[in-house]
Amino acid sequence: MDFRKLKEELIAYSKVIGIDKIGFTTADPFTELKNRLIRQQELGYQSGFEEPDIAKRVTPSLLLDDPRSIISIAVAYPAKMKIRVESKKGERRGIFSRASWGMDYHHVLRDRLKKLEEFILSQVPDARIKPMVDTGELSDRAVAERAGIGWSGKNCSIITPEFGSYIYLGELITSIPFEHDTPIEDQCGTCNKCIEACPTGALIQGGQINAQRCISFLTQTKEMIPDELREKIGNRIYGCDSCQTACPVNKGKDFHFHKELEPDPEIAKPLLKPILKMSNREFKNKFGTVAGSWRGKKPIQRNAIIALAHFKDETAIPELVEVLQKEVSPVLKGTAAWALGKIGKEAALNALEQAKEYETDVEVQNEIIKGLTLNKEK
Template identity: 45%
Template sequence: MTLTEEIKEYAKIIGIDEIRITGAEPFLEVREFLMNMEERDYLSKFINNDIELITEPKQILSTAQSVIVCAISYYHEIESPPSFKEELRGKFSKFAWGRDYHQVLGEKLEQLIGFLRTKNDNLEVKKFVDTGPTVDRALARRAGIGWQGKNCSIINPDYGSWIFIGGIITNLELEFDAPIEDQCSGCRKCIEACPTGALVDEYTLKSNKCLGYITLSKGYIEKEDRRKMGTRIWGCDTCQDVCPHNQKVKFGNHSDFLPQTLEAYPQLSSLLALTNKDYEEKFKPTPMNWRGKRPIQRNAAIVLGNLKNPKAIPHLLKGLDDPKPIVRAHSAWALGEIGEPSVIGDLKKRLAKEREEEVIVEIEGVIDKLSDLC
């Protein structure tokens, strides 16, 4: 058995669903593509802006010969509530349901590195899981983990695009795998289903228009985008949900990615009133652990507005008194979306003591809107 075969066999034993190997050559086409995307302001702010670094594995590890690319499936099915509106619930994207994937996959990669050390005394490695200084999807595509879909996700023949990707850059000389042929053909379902039009063309995502980016961002969300969020609290699975290659996928055997400390479809009132203690206990173990609680509260207010259920009014009135302006502003907007003029008095009371300009503008706009309904 070759070292490459031993590595792949061990990876399966420790629960890595797919493992492929590619070379450490630079991604010159990807570099050009990313520079073009940056010029058009399509590039995600979450991507390392050193494009030369992330497209050149040997800048990360000068002795690099091979890149071991790994994927684990996070797909699970959980029945959604009978009525989001009646129960005042929203939804988290599947990737956010369970334990932080950076840790789960990172631990498996550490196990794999430990195995490699038993095979080579002069081993050199650099590990990456999503946040590393490299283009994970380009590596996955070249290694044959999957092909790049028109929604820009890597699609694996068995697990679809419901996969987390990570890997190891190493000085080991290993046998390489071949890329997989694109199987999207003439399909455009993901592009047609995108709620914001962020998929501006095949294989082209305007990141700052994607709800997967918007719901994770800080600050005030544009009104147009608030409505397009629908019931989404964190992330967006729409382009994956409609993909034909995601309809009959294999399940990864990873209970870590089932909800641990949070429901997949949580009650929004508890998120709007989220305390620091609740955030630490419920969100810190998840991939949502890096933004703080304010964007979650903001998004909960938005979804309550989108549900348009008057039962949400008492919760949103409490949101008007939140210490953070961003929560007050979006709570006010949500009251306007529900459209009950009976809250005008409460809004005027808040307005009388409000000092933040952006909140004042939101409240005044809602008062005008509701007054027209009287």
């Protein structure tokens, strides 16, 4: 079998099926990454969403018998909305990060990878292949860096010369000895704009992130968000793009290659108050097709409450009072209590005083007291 020719055919086919960049690398262990992951674990900087077994994250042979190569793919997504919607008084909006604007990228990339896999098997029927997107064991970014897709930026994203960092990544581990591509030299240089732009200081230094402080991670948690970090979230209800929008390489980058990745502005930048009253079915009907829905309704509702507090939206007081009085979740009740304190109008404070008398949950009580204290500090 002429594997060099197969590689050329695969590259050509990838363009036909909507893959914007493809690269090939060896299936050798990711030794340098292993050391970094161990250090991250020691420092408590991991998010907890990762594969817990570091050996699997860096050793392709633990995932596929006798792997010979890894194919990395990148699909570019839009950085700007063609149709824009703006927040108005009484109609405040939240924002999903760009990576969650269109159809859930897991589905999009799995479709592309499946077509690549089928193409390979049509040429090499006995080939062994394992596809992965995001939730797989390997680090998509480490694979993409070694396969020449882009360099690993100081913001911990893969940055491509063509599309900046506005790309989704996936890979196929294969038993085929494809010739590997050359990695791209780091081009960040002395630039530290992403580090300086990080709202919470989560970027410790170039290439090192404390996920526990990253807004993208925080918006996906299900717990109460620490006080100091709530103030930094703004109106983000899923994810964060600050380190990407600050990157000079991303300036002017905006690609609309794939219809399924085009954002619906009413989903990408939704009205906040209606989110608080959504049923599970309504949430699924509106947000179920985007990646930002994967943790369910309640984290998005909590983030919407924080966003309303950020805007100090007085028109949201009735909705926030209803959450405080009727919601079951202590996280939502407590966050609503804090938000009412941030807004600080008479109706909000009266609701807090009343709730203080009947609320039995200790965590919610603490947030009620905190809300009342916030107003006294003004």
